[in-house]
Amino acid sequence: MKARELYTPRRQYLRRVDEPHGVVLSWRDGTSWDDYVLRSPDSTVAHRWAWSGIIQAAYGHRVFPLAAVRNGTLVGVLPLTLVRSSLFGSALVSMPYLDTGGICTADEWAESALVRRALDLAADHSARLELRHLTNRNVGLPASLRKVTMTVSLDGGEAAVWARAKSNRRGQVRKARHHGLSAEVLGADGLDDFYRVMSVNMRDLGSPMHRHRFFHAIAGAFGRDARFLLVRSGRDVLAAGLLLFHRSSAVLHWSSCLRSARSSGANQLLYWTVIECALEHGCEQVDLGRSSPGSGTYEAKREWGAEEIQLFWHQNPPTIDLPAAAGNSTSLQWATTVWRHLPVPLATRFGALIRGGLPQ
Numbered sequence: 001m002k003a004r005e006l007y008t009p010r011r012q013y014l015r016r017v018d019e020p021h022g023v024v025l026s027w028r029d030g031t032s033w034d035d036y037v038l039r040s041p042d043s044t045v046a047h048r049w050a051w052s053g054i055i056q057a058a059y060g061h062r063v064f065p066l067a068a069v070r071n072g073t074l075v076g077v078l079p080l081t082l083v084r085s086s087l088f089g090s091a092l093v094s095m096p097y098l099d100t101g102g103i104c105t106a107d108e109w110a111e112s113a114l115v116r117r118a119l120d121l122a123a124d125h126s127a128r129l130e131l132r133h134l135t136n137r138n139v140g141l142p143a144s145l146r147k148v149t150m151t152v153s154l155d156g157g158e159a160a161v162w163a164r165a166k167s168n169r170r171g172q173v174r175k176a177r178h179h180g181l182s183a184e185v186l187g188a189d190g191l192d193d194f195y196r197v198m199s200v201n202m203r204d205l206g207s208p209m210h211r212h213r214f215f216h217a218i219a220g221a222f223g224r225d226a227r228f229l230l231v232r233s234g235r236d237v238l239a240a241g242l243l244l245f246h247r248s249s250a251v252l253h254w255s256s257c258l259r260s261a262r263s264s265g266a267n268q269l270l271y272w273t274v275i276e277c278a279l280e281h282g283c284e285q286v287d288l289g290r291s292s293p294g295s296g297t298y299e300a301k302r303e304w305g306a307e308e309i310q311l312f313w314h315q316n317p318p319t320i321d322l323p324a325a326a327g328n329s330t331s332l333q334w335a336t337t338v339w340r341h342l343p344v345p346l347a348t349r350f351g352a353l354i355r356g357g358l359p360q
Contacts, residue, residue, distance in 0.1 A: 021109040022070035024117045027077070033065065036074040037104060038247065044134065045246035046094075046101035047079060050221035055081055055096070058214035059356035064092075066117055068110035076105025078114040082125055085357025090127035092118065096359035097210070098253065099149050099290045099311060102133040115139045119316060130359065131314045141314040148293055150306035152286045158279055164305035173272045176231070176265030181238070183231050183273040188219040190228030194240040199348045201256035206336030208351030208358070215242065215254075229273050231257075231266045238266035243274055250278035251287040271304055 027033055030049035037043045052063040061081050068076035079101060084090045095101030105111050115131075122129040129141075136143060154161055162170065184190075195212055202209040219226050222244060231239040241255030252274055257267035271288075278286045288306055291298035298308075339347060 022068055022075065022113070024066060024068050024113045027065045027067035027074075032074065033067070033077060036077060040104050040106070042106065042135070043104045043247070044100040045244050045249070045251050046098040046132070047077065047104050048222075048246065050218075051079060051081075051095060051098075054214065054217040054221050057217045058211050059083075061096075061356070064121060066114055068105060068107065068113055070107075070110075075107040076103065076110030076114055078103050078118060078131075080118060080121065081359075082121075082127060083357060083359045084127075087354070088357050090125060091130060091359050092122040092125060092127040093130045093359045094118075094132060097214075098132070099147070099287075100132050100134055102131040102314070103137060103139065111137065111139065115141075122316065128319055129316045133312045133314060134309060136310075136312045137314070139314050141316050142318045143312040143314045144318070145310060145312065146292065147290045147311045147313070148298070148308040149290045149311055150288045150298065150301035151309055152275065152288060152301075152304055152306045154275070154279055154284055154286065158276065161275055161279075161305065166303040166305075169268050169271070169303050172265035172268035174265075176269040179233075179264060181231055181233050181264060181266055181269055183229065183269055185273070185277050186228045186230065187224075187226075188216075188228075190230055190240075191215055191219055193230050193237040194228045194242060197237055197240040197258060198254065198256045200258060200344055202351065203342060203344050203347040204259055204340060206339040208339075208355040209348050210254075210355050211352040218242070218244075227277060229255075229270060229277065231270045231273065233261070233264070233266075238264065239270040241270055241274060243277060245281055245283065248282075248284040249287055250274065250281060250283045250285075251289075253289050255289075275304075 033049045037047045052065055055061050056063060061083055064080040064082070066078040066080060067074055078094055080092055080094050081096050082090065082092050083096050103111050103114050105114070118129055118131065131139065131141070152161065195215060199209050225245040227243045229241045229243055230237050238261035239255070239257035241252050244251045244253065255270060257270065275286055288301045288304070290311060291301060293308065
C-alpha cells in the first residue's frame with residue numbers, strides 16, 4: 001500500500017482471513033500470545049494479553065486479538081479494542097488508554113495482512129481506526145505526530161542517572177527527604193491510596209478519572225509486573241504512580257501529585273523512586289509516558305534526563321483530538337471549569353461514566 005493512500009475496505013466481517021502466505025484470525029490462547037510478544041523486540045507493554053481481560057472487565061468494550069499465523073506459528077499480532085461512546089463516536093484502537101500497541105511483527109506479509117483486517121473490522125463497525133506505534137510503520141495510513149513519549153536511559157546505573165538529572169531535580173529529592181517524606185513500593189495493597197491521589201488530581205485538572213476496577217484489574221492481571229509507588233508524609237499519601245514492567249522497560253503510564261504537595265518535592269521523589277525501582281528490577285530504561293512537545297510535563301521529564309521518542313498514531317480517517325471533535329473549544333473549557341469545582345467523589349463517579357469512551 002502506498003503511504004499517501006487511504007484504504008477503503010469492503011463491508012464484510014470475517015473471523016478468519018486465509019491468504020497464500022498464511023492466515024489472519026482471532027486468537028484465543030493468551031499463553032502463546034504472550035510468549036510471542038515477550039520474544040518480539042518491537043513489542044511494548046500495550047501488546048500484553050492481559051489488556052483484553054482488563055478492558056472488558058472495566059468497561060465492557062469488545063476486543064479483537066488479531067493474529068497472523070503461518071504453518072501454525074504466530075508471525076504477528078495486533079490487539080484491537082472497539083470503543084463506543086455516545087459522546088465521542090466509535091473507534092477501533094490499538095491500544096486505548098495506552099501510548100502504543102499497534103502492529104507487532106517483523107514479517108512484511110503479516111504487517112500488511114493485519115492492517116487490511118483491521119480496516120475491514122473498522123468499516124464493519126462504522127468506526128475510525130487508530131494504530132499506535134513507536135515507529136513510522138509502512139501501513140499506508142497517515143500518522144498523527146502530536147505526542148511523544150519520554151524515556152530515561154538507565155545506562156551506567158544509579159549514580160550515572162542521578163548525575164544526568166538536572167540539579168534542581170536532585171535538590172527537590174533532597175528537600176523531600178529532609179522534610180521527612182518517604183517512598184514505598186507496593187503490590188495491589190497500594191491501589192486504594194494510589195486511586196485517592198489520582199482522583200483528586202484528575203478532578204483538579206478537570207479530567208474524568210478511570211474506574212477503580214480498571215486499576216484493580218491491572219494489578220490482578222500483571223501481578224509482579226505491576227507496582228504501586230507511594231510518597232508519604234507520615235500517614236498522608238502526597239504522590240503516587242503505577243509502574244508496569246515489560247521486557248527491559250519500566251513504564252509509568254499513570255502518576256499524580258497533590259497540588260498542595262508540589263512545593264515539598266513529593267513529585268520529584270516519586271520520579272526518583274520510579275528510577276530506583278526500575279534499576280532494582282534490572283530494566284534498561286524508564287518510559288515516563290506521553291507528553292506534548294514544549295508542554296510543562298515535557299520539560300519536567302527532560303530535566304530527569306528523558307529523551308523524546310516520536311509516537312506515530314496511524315489513523316483512518318485522519319482526525320483531530322477526540323474531545324475537540326466532540327464540540328467547540330469554548331464548551332470544553334466551560335465543562336473543564338465546572339468539573340474542577342465538583343466534589344471529588346462526584347467527579348470520580350461521573351468521570352468513570354465518561355472515561356471509558358475516551359481512547360486517549
